[in-house]
Amino acid sequence: MSWPFIIIAVVTLFAAAAAMSWRNLVHCALSLVVALAGLAALYLNLGAQFVGFAQILVYVGAVAILIVFAILLTRSGETPNQAVLAPGWLSGLAVAAVVFAALGWAIWHSAALSPAPAPAPEATVKKIGDVLMTRYVLPLEVIGLLLTSALIGAVIIAMREDAAKTKIENGGLKMERTPAASSTVQPPSSQGGAA
Amino acid sequence: MTPLQGCLLVSALLFAIGLAGAVTRRNAILALVGIELMLNAANLNFIAFWRFGPHPEALTGLMVVIFSIAIAAAEAAVGLALVIAIYRHRKTINLDEIKDLRG
Numbered sequence: 001m002s003w004p005f006i007i008i009a010v011v012t013l014f015a016a017a018a019a020m021s022w023r024n025l026v027h028c029a030l031s032l033v034v035a036l037a038g039l040a041a042l043y044l045n046l047g048a049q050f051v052g053f054a055q056i057l058v059y060v061g062a063v064a065i066l067i068v069f070a071i072l073l074t075r076s077g078e079t080p081n082q083a084v085l086a087p088g089w090l091s092g093l094a095v096a097a098v099v100f101a102a103l104g105w106a107i108w109h110s111a112a113l114s115p116a117p118a119p120a121p122e123a124t125v126k127k128i129g130d131v132l133m134t135r136y137v138l139p140l141e142v143i144g145l146l147l148t149s150a151l152i153g154a155v156i157i158a159m160r161e162d163a164a165k166t167k168i169e170n171g172g173l174k175m176e177r178t179p180a181a182s183s184t185v186q187p188p189s190s191q192g193g194a195a
Numbered sequence: 196m197t198p199l200q201g202c203l204l205v206s207a208l209l210f211a212i213g214l215a216g217a218v219t220r221r222n223a224i225l226a227l228v229g230i231e232l233m234l235n236a237a238n239l240n241f242i243a244f245w246r247f248g249p250h251p252e253a254l255t256g257l258m259v260v261i262f263s264i265a266i267a268a269a270e271a272a273v274g275l276a277l278v279i280a281i282y283r284h285r286k287t288i289n290l291d292e293i294k295d296l297r298g
Contacts, residue, residue: 048257055264069229074288076222099214
């Protein structure tokens, strides 16, 4: 247990707890950014450079922006007046505490966790690229397909319903709509762009 | 406490925080944020087992984390698009008010 690891872990955990407990959603999103950046620092501390930078690019760069966009588009940026917790929040907290207790007990008592510290493994970008192009080439292609379909699906889901209907009717054989009606087609929102 | 145990404890605490937020908050966006935190806790576990495991040269844990990050990004995009569609339909994203499946 080195000191940098402890400091980064404490910052990450406090930021995550703040992201889950503050009332204002914009503050929650900002502390989520701190938590995700702390996780990236943990990956770097553990010697996984590529994953750390991918985490910064994907989570801090894209997912956080996506969440801020969703907060602004649903107009939940201001602090709510009513309670922010669901009625059964006490049992929810109890379930989370029980899960943590079970996991912690298992970690503490496991004999499989070897105490011998291993030398730092070497994971250069060249090695990762080699493995991605040879052994994991099929999952890579599947991931590309999944990302494409998720992008198209997110755009279609977030499109306005009347705009989607107009588009479908215009794309079919019914072309009797006036140009004014078809000009109401809104550009799809920017939700899929960050994936 | 060995470094591996420290990593696993941090990851378990992060998972519990994400779970607590996902099941107790009323806002749909924050439920999604809790799910993201849980996914990240699992990623930290994979990285820790790759770093301190017996065969780090196989890069298995790293690969799983890279694919998991990609899948989590797709999940976030689709989930937030769903939240926006629900908001447009019902003018609220309070999970306690979205109870029935009928539109």
